[in-house]
Amino acid sequence: MDRVKINQSIKNKQVWYFIVIFFALWTIRELVISRFVPKYELISEALLKTLVWIILPSAFIYLIEKKSPINFLKLDTFPKKAASWSVVLGLAYVVGAIFFNGPSFKISTNLEDWLNGFLLVGIAEEIVFRGYILRKFSELMSFSKANLWQSVLFVLIHVPVWFAQNKGYFPTGSLYEYLSAIIFVFIFAITTGYVTKQTKSLWPAVIFHSLADLAVIVLIYK
Numbered sequence: 001m002d003r004v005k006i007n008q009s010i011k012n013k014q015v016w017y018f019i020v021i022f023f024a025l026w027t028i029r030e031l032v033i034s035r036f037v038p039k040y041e042l043i044s045e046a047l048l049k050t051l052v053w054i055i056l057p058s059a060f061i062y063l064i065e066k067k068s069p070i071n072f073l074k075l076d077t078f079p080k081k082a083a084s085w086s087v088v089l090g091l092a093y094v095v096g097a098i099f100f101n102g103p104s105f106k107i108s109t110n111l112e113d114w115l116n117g118f119l120l121v122g123i124a125e126e127i128v129f130r131g132y133i134l135r136k137f138s139e140l141m142s143f144s145k146a147n148l149w150q151s152v153l154f155v156l157i158h159v160p161v162w163f164a165q166n167k168g169y170f171p172t173g174s175l176y177e178y179l180s181a182i183i184f185v186f187i188f189a190i191t192t193g194y195v196t197k198q199t200k201s202l203w204p205a206v207i208f209h210s211l212a213d214l215a216v217i218v219l220i221y222k
Contacts, residue, residue, distance in 0.1 A: 057131070073135075188209075
């Protein structure tokens with residue numbers, strides 16, 4: 001019985017090992033490697049994102065959890081009704097972003113925006129945070145607490161990005177913009193966490209996330 005408890009304790013800590021490795025790798029990528037490898041170069045960005053955000057968690061699941069990554073991440077089910085609502089909500093988000101921005105928006109013709117900002121980011125970020133971290137946290141605590149903590153971590157993983165982009169911890173001359181970004185990212189993570197729980201599938205969150213990125217990244221505002 002003691003051996004069982006010890007093994008379970010070790011297994012419970014493994015999610016924290018993953019978080020430390022994952023955050024270290026991506027922080028180094030944003031703050032160090034980006035100085036030598038163009039940050040938004042098409043191939044390097046796609047390969048690095050795939051390696052750290054998709055292959056790394058999949059390897060942890062396969063080698064440590066001894067389970068199929070597809071099943072563990074809830075990518076084996078596709079609830080059509082829930083996915084349809086995700087499309088509707090995502091498109092509503094895009095339309096709302098265009099409406100509030102006014103006539104100054106334009107659609108990006110940059111291939112990098114479409115590949116890394118639209119097609120890849122949604123599934124990669126959902127795999128790490130709502131697929132792996134949220135599920136592991138839910139095994140250790142209540143879902144509400146698990147969802148809260150994964151949302152905090154989701155905000156924190158954006159900090160190196162903001163730092164690298166703005167040459168400091170705050171957007172140029174605006175603490176308000178920085179706080180707004182924190183609140184937006186946190187609420188977004190909470191929402192996609194509940195979407196994943198209610199639908200018992202990662203796909204609706206992936207669809208919503210991708211369409212939201214379509215508004216934030218692919219639609220460039222002047």
